[in-house]
Amino acid sequence: MKNLKIVTPFLMALFISTNAFSMNVSDGYKVGDKVSDFTIQNYNGADYTLSKSGANFTVIIFMSTTCPFVQPYTDRLNGLVKEFGSNGVAIWGINSNKTESTKEVMDHAAKKGYQFPVLKDESSSVADQFGAERTPEVFVIRNSDMTLMYHGRIDDDKSAENVTSSDLKNALISLNEGNEIAVKNTKAFGCTIKR
Numbered sequence: 001m002k003n004l005k006i007v008t009p010f011l012m013a014l015f016i017s018t019n020a021f022s023m024n025v026s027d028g029y030k031v032g033d034k035v036s037d038f039t040i041q042n043y044n045g046a047d048y049t050l051s052k053s054g055a056n057f058t059v060i061i062f063m064s065t066t067c068p069f070v071q072p073y074t075d076r077l078n079g080l081v082k083e084f085g086s087n088g089v090a091i092w093g094i095n096s097n098k099t100e101s102t103k104e105v106m107d108h109a110a111k112k113g114y115q116f117p118v119l120k121d122e123s124s125s126v127a128d129q130f131g132a133e134r135t136p137e138v139f140v141i142r143n144s145d146m147t148l149m150y151h152g153r154i155d156d157d158k159s160a161e162n163v164t165s166s167d168l169k170n171a172l173i174s175l176n177e178g179n180e181i182a183v184k185n186t187k188a189f190g191c192t193i194k195r
Helices: 002-027 071-087 102-112 125-130 167-176
Strands: 039-041 047-049 057-062 089-095 118-120 137-142 147-152
Touching (some): 057 125, 057 167, 071 089, 071 167, 102 118
Parallel strands (some): 057 089
Antiparallel strands (some): 039 047, 137 147
């Protein structure tokens, strides 16, 4: 009984600290929150700092080299770059999976022909900061005041022919026109980020 009294507080402390860590990872930002700046030195030696993206809006998409929910989006994402890149929108892919090496990320980006940088978040710290849980998962930041404007999915189906709601594209159209985004939060679907 005496041992139980000693062990119980230890287990409680362990449970609380474990839960606290989980909460820090998953809480992240909500639409309307101010986003803290970050810098990633990418595998090409260039520094990518959120506040210095040079865009009015920066789209961050957490990605994977293997997730079957990410792979079908190549053409749609490159299409968004083509449509919005000259209108003050920057798109950054971020890979935070510890199971995917820097070389894999670099080779995959080249093979897929992404028209935007794919950054390697070596320590998963950016994913933790944003509370990102899935690939693909999208965060749109207004750079003038570092405010999160949209969070969620790219659209409602990984198969382009089945899409009925182009959520990210709709959000970017509204932002570029100076209008309120009709749907600011959607549920991201895909693979979990491997921390």
